[in-house]
Amino acid sequence: MDLNLTPAEQQFRDEFRSWLAANLPAPEERPKGTRTELGNVTFLKNWQKTLYAGGWAGISWPKEYGGRGATLVEQAIFQEELAHANAPELIGTIGLSLVGPTIIAMGTEAQKQRYLAPILSGEEIWCQGFSEPNAGSDLASLATKAVRDGDDFVISGQKTWTSFAQMADWCLLLVRTDQEAAKHKGITCLLVDMHLPGIQVRPLRMMSGDSAFNEVFFTEVRVPAAQVLGKVNQGWTTAITALMNERANLGSGLQVIFRRNLDALIERSKTVQRNGKPVCEDPLVRQKLAQAQIELEILGLNTMRALTSLAKTGIPGPEGSISKLFWSEMNQKTQQAAQEILGAYGQLSEFDNGIWAYGYLRSRGNTIEAGTSEIQRNIIAERVLGLPKSY
Amino acid sequence: MEFDLNEDQKVFRDTTRKLLKKECPAERVRRLMETDTAQDAQLWHLMAEQGWLGLTLPEDFGGLGQGLVELAVIAEEMGRVCLPGGFLSAIFAGALVAEAGNSRQKAAYLEKMASGDLKGTVALLEAEADWNPSAVRLAVERNGEDFVVSGKKLFVPDAQTADVIFCVVRDGESLALLPVAKDAAGVKVTAMPALDATRKLYQVEFENVAIPQAEALGADGNPERALRRAIEVATVTLCAEMVGGMQWVLETAVEYAKTRHQFGKPIGSFQAVQHQCADMLLLTESSRSATLFAAWALTVDDPKAAAAVSIAKAYCSDAFREVCHRGVQVHGGIGFTWEYDLQLYVKRSKASEILFGDATFHREQVAQLVLGER
Numbered sequence: 166m167d168l169n170l171t172p173a174e175q176q177f178r179d180e181f182r183s184w185l186a187a188n189l190p191a192p193e194e195r196p197k198g199t200r201t202e203l204g205n206v207t208f209l210k211n212w213q214k215t216l217y218a219g220g221w222a223g224i225s226w227p228k229e230y231g232g233r234g235a236t237l238v239e240q241a242i243f244q245e246e247l248a249h250a251n252a253p254e255l256i257g258t259i260g261l262s263l264v265g266p267t268i269i270a271m272g273t274e275a276q277k278q279r280y281l282a283p284i285l286s287g288e289e290i291w292c293q294g295f296s297e298p299n300a301g302s303d304l305a306s307l308a309t310k311a312v313r314d315g316d317d318f319v320i321s322g323q324k325t326w327t328s329f330a331q332m333a334d335w336c337l338l339l340v341r342t343d344q345e346a347a348k349h350k351g352i353t354c355l356l357v358d359m360h361l362p363g364i365q366v367r368p369l370r371m372m373s374g375d376s377a378f379n380e381v382f383f384t385e386v387r388v389p390a391a392q393v394l395g396k397v398n399q400g401w402t403t404a405i406t407a408l409m410n411e412r413a414n415l416g417s418g419l420q421v422i423f424r425r426n427l428d429a430l431i432e433r434s435k436t437v438q439r440n441g442k443p444v445c446e447d448p449l450v451r452q453k454l455a456q457a458q459i460e461l462e463i464l465g466l467n468t469m470r471a472l473t474s475l476a477k478t479g480i481p482g483p484e485g486s487i488s489k490l491f492w493s494e495m496n497q498k499t500q501q502a503a504q505e506i507l508g509a510y511g512q513l514s515e516f517d518n519g520i521w522a523y524g525y526l527r528s529r530g531n532t533i534e535a536g537t538s539e540i541q542r543n544i545i546a547e548r549v550l551g552l553p554k555s556y
Numbered sequence: 557m558e559f560d561l562n563e564d565q566k567v568f569r570d571t572t573r574k575l576l577k578k579e580c581p582a583e584r585v586r587r588l589m590e591t592d593t594a595q596d597a598q599l600w601h602l603m604a605e606q607g608w609l610g611l612t613l614p615e616d617f618g619g620l621g622q623g624l625v626e627l628a629v630i631a632e633e634m635g636r637v638c639l640p641g642g643f644l645s646a647i648f649a650g651a652l653v654a655e656a657g658n659s660r661q662k663a664a665y666l667e668k669m670a671s672g673d674l675k676g677t678v679a680l681l682e683a684e685a686d687w688n689p690s691a692v693r694l695a696v697e698r699n700g701e702d703f704v705v706s707g708k709k710l711f712v713p714d715a716q717t718a719d720v721i722f723c724v725v726r727d728g729e730s731l732a733l734l735p736v737a738k739d740a741a742g743v744k745v746t747a748m749p750a751l752d753a754t755r756k757l758y759q760v761e762f763e764n765v766a767i768p769q770a771e772a773l774g775a776d777g778n779p780e781r782a783l784r785r786a787i788e789v790a791t792v793t794l795c796a797e798m799v800g801g802m803q804w805v806l807e808t809a810v811e812y813a814k815t816r817h818q819f820g821k822p823i824g825s826f827q828a829v830q831h832q833c834a835d836m837l838l839l840t841e842s843s844r845s846a847t848l849f850a851a852w853a854l855t856v857d858d859p860k861a862a863a864a865v866s867i868a869k870a871y872c873s874d875a876f877r878e879v880c881h882r883g884v885q886v887h888g889g890i891g892f893t894w895e896y897d898l899q900l901y902v903k904r905s906k907a908s909e910i911l912f913g914d915a916t917f918h919r920e921q922v923a924q925l926v927l928g929e930r
Contacts, residue, residue: 166562167557168557168558171557174557451919454923455870455926456870462863466845467841467842473558474560491838542835552813552829553825555825555826555827
């Protein structure tokens with residue numbers, strides 16, 4: 166056991182940290198508003214291009230495909246440094262963390278040649294067309310269909326909760342290609358050009374007011390059969406590969422964001438007054454602040470343990486589910502604690518730029534997105550504890 | 557960065573597990589529960605022989621000089637079998653001498669403690685049952701070359717079987733750590749029967765007990781700091797023991813959920829039961845992360861060590877209780893019976909939650925640290 170970074174890991178961190186210091190866009194260069202606004206998309210694409218030029222895009226990818234073959238610990242350090250530096254978000258994150266690794270694992274040589282480089286450089290943005298209105302937790306019951314017609318598939322149906330669809334050039338799309346087969350066995354994974362006729366994107370506005378997700382409608386969209394990733398009717402395997410990569414992201418960057426948030430709350434508790442004194446002197450408030458601190462520290466420790474275990478086994482496993490369950494519920498508790506600690510001020514849009522009101526509302530989605538807490542508990546029960554399948 | 561036991565530690569864990577499974581089955585735990593002291597001479601001899609009693613004590617004084625991660629490894633296995641008796645008291649007393657004692661005192665106590673020939677415990681709590689050393693009120697008088705103590709200490713574990721009771725007393729602004737022979741004149745030990753019968757608690761009364769001032773531990777250093785450090789060592793050991801208890805409850809509940817059938821199916825196929833088990837795993841693993849980190853941080857004197865210990869104890873205190881409650885719920889009626897071994901862990905969890913400060917106490921320590929108050 167040694168929780169200190171190795172000399173090589175320290176060197177990696179120092180190298181990236183100094184690169185960030187030299188290349189991070191200055192605050193005044195950053196556009197305001199949401200990422201969906203045109204100026205922002207251009208800015209974020211440029212940011213990824215800068216990372217790519219510095220050799221810092223897709224660091225987990227093997228060297229032969231343009232990555233660095235970074236270790237898991239290095240990937241965690243990378244995420245932490247980005248968050249520490251308050252770097253702009255990675256607009257190509259779906260491509261980098263999910264689509265790219267899946268194409269590397271399952272794609273043909275031609276597909277690798279065509280798609281991987283633009284994912285790294287941020288020239289092409291990807292989204293992930295998995296969830297549907299009637300296929301959320303039960304993803305395999307998806308109904309968007311693709312019918313073979315000559316050399317093409319013709320796609321009709323609807324996807325939802327699709328992040329980045331507004332600006333995406335491509336979509337990793339799951340479709341049903343065999344209506345007769347068992348639900349896991351009639352699914353195919355397609356690489357779909359989002360600029361094709363028949364595709365319509367409609368932003369979904371969340372209770373927090375922002376539109377991170379979209380609905381995507383497909384009306385007789387023709388896609389060449391060569392766009393199949395993996396094999397026809399074996400798309401479920403591709404989907405699982407992609408989802409494992411999604412959950413393998415153990416939230417190293419998120420932790421830094423939670424840290425910043427909790428530090429802000431701790432500082433606020435020293436200035437907000439109640440009963441004529443700072444709320445941080447109230448024993449109940451102290452208990453809540455401490456509990457938030459305890460859970461955040463343990464999240465970091467669990468992550469380090471999971472990274473060590475992943476590095477040894479090589480395959481993303483259920484550690485991702487444990488981590489996802491922990492951080493999502495932790496953040497909800499901490500956001501609720503913030504509301505209690507700040508009292509009437511927590512609800513205000515203009516108090517601390519509304520981060521507490523927004524954070525509270527946004528946290529309600531945490532236990533739903535990327536697999537609900539219920540699904541994570543099912544995975545833990547069945548895959549870690551070996552309990553019989555429940556459905 | 558590597559957050560895992562190394563190969564030696566894993567071998568150590570596995571051999572310890574095997575040995576304790578053989579030597580400390582539940583029948584033995586139950587037999588010892590019924591005794592006055594829960595202390596078994598044969599088990600004690602085994603622990604001495606294995607080097608466990610002196611595991612982290614310095615090699616110059618008969619110990620093995622290992623770190624606290626190794627100690628956590630065996631403590632977890634002890635917790636898994638709900639080992640009765642005075643191991644934790646031995647660790648606390650040993651750490652206190654190692655931290656506070658001068659070389660003469662270390663020579664006098666440690667070798668005998670490591671060999672099992674001398675049993676120690678620490679008398680800290682008083683009527684308020686406050687684990688903070690600064691809350692100690694029992695004042696010592698000076699009489700010539702002696703300290704003289706009169707008054708009582710409460711909730712002292714394993715005092716009946718101890719040869720020496722290290723009594724924490726107030727000496728003006730400072731604390732004094734007095735080694736008092738249990739059989740000395742004026743010392744009276746009375747049982748405080750409590751819900752966990754595997755670790756007995758006692759009231760210790762002192763009536764004009766005189767100890768030469770030169771015998772007090774840490775008189776030439778900072779006794780309070782040494783005491784705090786010894787408490788940290790004992791607290792981490794207890795946390796590891798609690799993790800072992802959680803692991804047993806988790807495994808037992810999961811096994812039961814796989815075999816117990818209702819409505820024609822194993823109850824472990826019902827999500828309501830699965831989710832209880834998943835939460836138990838999350839609580840157990842998170843407790844283990846926090847405990848191993850605290851053990852490592854104390855060993856390498858990491859600046860986060862004090863916070864890490866309080867984080868571990870706060871989390872484990874809630875988690876062990878929670879895991880036991882869920883374990884009982886998964887079992888249904890049988891989990892609530894005297895004959896089923898789960899009851900041993902339910903009681904151990906409640907007593908462990910209190911020992912060295914509960915979650916509320918340790919959250920307050922964490923709050924002081926994050927608010928920059930100390």
